[in-house]
Amino acid sequence: MTSQSSVKTLLILGASGDLTGRLLLPGLARLAAKGRAGGLKLVGAGSDPWTPEQWLERVSTSFADSLGQADPAGKLELERIARSTDYHQLDVTAGGELGALLKQLEGPVAVYFALPPQVSQKACEVLTPEEVPPGTRLVMEKPFGSSEATARELNNTLVGLVPEDHIHRVDHFLGKATVLNILGLRFANTFLEPVWNRNYIEKVEVIFEEDLALEGRARYYDGAGALRDMIQSHLLQIMALMAIEPPATVGERDLRDAVSTVLRASSIKPPFSTTSRRARYTAGSISGRDIPDYVQEQGVDASRNTETLAEVRVEIDNWRWQGVPFILRSGKAMGIKRKEAVITFRPVPHLPAGFTGVDSPNQLRIGFGPDTLQFDVDVNGPGNILSLDRATLNAVLSASDLLPYGEVLEGVLTGDPLLSVRGDAAEDCWRIVDPVLRSWSNGELPLEEYDAGTTGPASWPGSP
Structure with a gap:
């Protein structure tokens, strides 16, 4: 160093x-x-x-x-x-x-x-x-x-x-408090780490859906799209933090080594018609605001077929995560603003006879900006003690007293690269998405449409 x-x-x-x-x-x-x-x-x-x-x-x-x-x-x-x-x-x-x-x-x-x-x-x-x-x-x-x-x-x-x-x-999306909140949750709780693997987790979703449309950013965004703009950089970094092995310290060397190890094991496997989806918003309304069709926005070239909503299924080929899909999704002009990671656990193998109600898989939700924690569990009652009902345990996690770019600048000024993406990781993020981008540019996956202010195309199944 x-x-x-x-x-x-x-x-x-x-x-x-x-x-x-x-x-x-x-x-x-x-x-x-x-x-x-x-x-x-x-x-x-x-x-x-x-x-x-x-x-x-x-x-x-x-x-x-x-x-x-x-x-x-x-x-x-x-x-x-x-x-x-x-x-x-x-x-x-x-x-x-x-x-x-x-x-x-x-x-x-x-x-x-x-x-x-x-x-x-x-x-x-x-x-x-x-x-x-x-x-x-x-x-x-x-x-x-x-x-x-x-x-x-x-x-x-x-x-x-x-x-x-x-x-x-720079990765301003992932603040220092968020990084440490994820690490603290994972590695300071003995009840979590033993089940943080393929034996108990069914899938992991990392979602960034915003209610903002193009907002005058056509010059940049129309040449990028949702996959390049958000998933390639920010969401793959969050995925890696969710999936890393326990580092010896939270210093930048140990942590960034662990992140790079996960990214090297990650890929989006063909056929991309089943492991990726893309769509573009059309005219609609968000919170009383009229949103024009994306292709009518100033500066947009419709022939580029730029997606404003993208989803990919990443696989991590290692002992801990083999077979667990990591679903990364990002979209603009959505009806619901979501910025969270959702961990869905596998259902119980057997529910004793006599219980009624729906036994749903447990979910852990980590919200970003503000950082929150929600744990969905099935409990008895209220009312019929044999009837299962869903309860949610909520917590607010530590927040930074700085703006996101203030956190970035503090790392720059003090020489702390913790929030910076290391060179090998930057290359691996592109390696992961490049085959999908090539497939899309060759027209191998249709560009679907959704009305601004909705949750996406009708053909896409809803997320929890």
Whole structure:
């Protein structure tokens, strides 16, 4: 491992873009207001010819909520960052420009590529190792590459510039509190670990269904779709955490080794007509909002056949999970907002005669953002003591006091890559979905439709 030291300067490339204003700067503001960005210098850079006043207005606007809630020390820190920040116009894909800026900044520097993936890759390709000061950290947004081959190519480019432990492949979907909540649930309870295997678990579902539609993101989303956007990155990472063997520690080395071991054993097996499904929303209504047909959204190319709802069945070929399907599903413009993992246990082998009612398989539900826990069990009564009824045990799990991007930035600033996807894992995630994507692009699976505001196509069986 390379020795780590705290970042002195955060350089955001794409500073005038939507990601910076909507997510990055508010995340940084909450982090700084909590006193966890000590002495950081913020620098913005982009292709737009912004004046210092325009950049300061963006920073001030993004900091406003945290400033209003901060204690006196937090307010002073936020004001210090805003007072000292500056903006540089540059073309990151032009040789020498980014390197020249890096040499002007106090190091160590964290370079956050808040840019389209192809621009980020070009920017890294034109950088030379000599232009990257020691200690520099490179922060890459998803998608990391567009296939296993391109992810490997990008990995090779990055490790030619900085060591692997100075590369942060961002997964803001999976916060630190969520990671530790999953690990604590699994490995701190002796009643769970003995049944956390193929002998007792029938299936595991990881579901991210949102009630938001395209929301003006056609430029990115129409070239990606649900499988690339969510399942390839975020949901496979959650699946791996649900399936890992007990690590020795929760340090990044042990944990990320365990995650990579699971991903290497994972695959989506053909025929993909039975192990994958895809659909696209049509016009509908969500909570009183009229949602247009996806293909009528501005910037959408209907000929791409981009899916807005995808589901795959992943198999993990190892001793613990052989034969247990891991169902990963993500969709937009859904009628019910769901972000959870559902573990369905096998039914009891025999129910003593005399009981009435329905004996349903036990389910454990782990909700994400906010993190919750629900355990469905069958109990006697109420009323007839011989009648089985379903009861749910509920708990609220620990939550972070930071915004998701604040958690990401804290890991970057302190050199903790726990929430970053390691290079080999990024390649394996693409290896898992690449065959499905090829099959879909060849038209081997029909693109179904569902009305916005529903739970998906009528032909898809409902989930519990």
